[in-house]
Amino acid sequence: MSFLSQPVEHNSKLLFVNFNQDSSSLQTGSKTGFKLYPLNSVENLEFTHENNERPNIHLVERLFASSLVALVSSDHPRKLDVCHFKKGSEICNYSYSNAILAVKLNRMRLVVCLEESLYIHNIRDMKVLHTIRDTPPNPKGICALSPHNEHAYLAYPGSVQTGEVQIFDTIALRAVINISAHDNPLAAVAFNPQGTRLATASEKGTVIRIFSLPDGAKLFEFRRGLKRCADIQCLAFSVDSVFLCTCSNTETVHIFKLEEQKEKPQEDTSWMGILNSTFRTSASYLPAGISDVMNQGRSFATARLPHAGLKSVCTIAPFHQSPICPSDKSVELLQKIPRLLVATHEGHLYIYNIDPNEGGECTLLRTHMLEGQPPEHASLLEEGSSDRPLTQTGHHDESSSYAASVRRPQSSNSSEAMAPTVQI
Numbered sequence: 001m002s003f004l005s006q007p008v009e010h011n012s013k014l015l016f017v018n019f020n021q022d023s024s025s026l027q028t029g030s031k032t033g034f035k036l037y038p039l040n041s042v043e044n045l046e047f048t049h050e051n052n053e054r055p056n057i058h059l060v061e062r063l064f065a066s067s068l069v070a071l072v073s074s075d076h077p078r079k080l081d082v083c084h085f086k087k088g089s090e091i092c093n094y095s096y097s098n099a100i101l102a103v104k105l106n107r108m109r110l111v112v113c114l115e116e117s118l119y120i121h122n123i124r125d126m127k128v129l130h131t132i133r134d135t136p137p138n139p140k141g142i143c144a145l146s147p148h149n150e151h152a153y154l155a156y157p158g159s160v161q162t163g164e165v166q167i168f169d170t171i172a173l174r175a176v177i178n179i180s181a182h183d184n185p186l187a188a189v190a191f192n193p194q195g196t197r198l199a200t201a202s203e204k205g206t207v208i209r210i211f212s213l214p215d216g217a218k219l220f221e222f223r224r225g226l227k228r229c230a231d232i233q234c235l236a237f238s239v240d241s242v243f244l245c246t247c248s249n250t251e252t253v254h255i256f257k258l259e260e261q262k263e264k265p266q267e268d269t270s271w272m273g274i275l276n277s278t279f280r281t282s283a284s285y286l287p288a289g290i291s292d293v294m295n296q297g298r299s300f301a302t303a304r305l306p307h308a309g310l311k312s313v314c315t316i317a318p319f320h321q322s323p324i325c326p327s328d329k330s331v332e333l334l335q336k337i338p339r340l341l342v343a344t345h346e347g348h349l350y351i352y353n354i355d356p357n358e359g360g361e362c363t364l365l366r367t368h369m370l371e372g373q374p375p376e377h378a379s380l381l382e383e384g385s386s387d388r389p390l391t392q393t394g395h396h397d398e399s400s401s402y403a404a405s406v407r408r409p410q411s412s413n414s415s416e417a418m419a420p421t422v423q424i
Contacts, residue, residue: 013346014028014030014345014346016028016034017343017370019341020061020063021063021064021105021147023039023236023317023341024040024065028370028371029058031055032052033051033052033055033057034054035050036049045349051085054073055073058077059100059102063105068083070082070103070105070110078097078099079095080094080112082110094121096112097114098115101114104143105123105145106148106149108152109122109123110126113141115139117133118156120173129170130173144156144191145170151195151214152169152170152171153169155191155198156189158178160185162180162182162185163180165181177216181202181209181211182204182209183202184202184203186200186202186203187205187231188200188232188233190244192241193239193241196212196241197211197212197213197258198210201235206223208221208256210222210244222298222299231249232248233248234247239318243258245316247313249309251306251308253340255300255301257300301362303342303361305350310344312342312344313343314341314342316339318337338356339351339353340353340354347370348368349369350366351368352364
């Protein structure tokens with residue numbers, strides 16, 4: 001989600017922080033410019049690109065591990081700059097009628113979110129393919145674009161009174177379905193990497209729901225908590241869509257495991273089995289609201305941030321285990337381990353271990369500083385670290401050009417020239 005509509009706190013060192021589509025990179029924007037960090041190691045974190053020529057960057061989005069970045073500065077909040085950071089060149093720029101609240105990218109489309117409209121661009125030539133006008137006021141820029149080429153759905157709020165979600169197909173350029181996700185207005189939405197599931201949270205922040213696409217059927221319902229509401233700031237699926245993580249203005253990060261209902265086990269005749277059966281039967285006679293609460297799933301795992309009130313984003317990314325011997329090539333054969341990553345506007349990146357089988361409390365493995373001086377327990381810069389993302393096989397390396405990145409998943413070899421400055 002976007003933090004552009006929210007005032008920056010005095011202790012915030014960053015104006016913007018976010019992970020890219022496959023969690024292979026972290027982008028930060030600040031008063032001095034922007035930085036890009038490849039996420040290929042738990043122990044080491046170093047930026048592969050820093051740009052101080054564009055100040056007050058409050059939005060920076062990167063297209064997977066390519067050289068293409070989309071930038072918005074608070075000095076020119078209505079202007080979008082699309083750049084090739086490796087070459088240090090601007091591909092094009094667009095100016096819109098109102099402030100840009102969010103930008104979403106995949107290999108087919110670039111979507112610009114304004115408060116009451118959405119512009120869908122062809123990412124190959126940046127031409128405007130479609131404009132969704134007169135949307136319900138969306139001052140927080142809440143929207144999501146599926147990273148999948150074929151299921152390239154766009155999700156955005158359909159109401160200011162309720163948690164209605166509009167799903168739009170950015171390839172076919174048509175509305176798909178309207179999902180009544182919550183009673184309260186939306187706070188966050190997110191697609192899984194395959195574009196087949198949508199996670200939603202409302203402003204109340206107690207219930208997370210997951211729907212299948214394109215039919216909109218509810219698959220899962222999780223309860224984040226009972227005692228207090230929360231401002232949900234981020235929802236993110238793991239690469240394999242097995243886990244969903246969420247962070248809020250509280251100090252707890254929740255991880256839910258998306259497990260299908262197992263076949264009904266053989267009836268347990270023990271006294272505990274009879275008690276559980278009685279409990280489930282009794283629940284079915286309770287009022288619908290109470291019964292729903294009792295049937296909602298709970299967190300599979302949790303992680304604790306240093307304190308509450310942090311503006312943050314989270315993701316779950318797989319990392320290779322480090323070999324015992326640096327020269328040991330067997331690391332290539334090791335199974336990747338899921339890690340929880342939380343980046344805050346205070347300028348910290350927290351990396352936690354997740355037990356994929358048992359869940360429970362996540363262990364903090366490392367804290368990295370994104371701005372300022374690193375604390376004693378954070379390893380920030382180390383010579384000789386690799387730029388190659390280890391979070392998913394088959395990624396483009398850092399030297400990939402923009403044209404190659406958007407062309408590689410397609411059979412066609414054609415590539416159109418990008419558009420110059422355009423006023424919208």
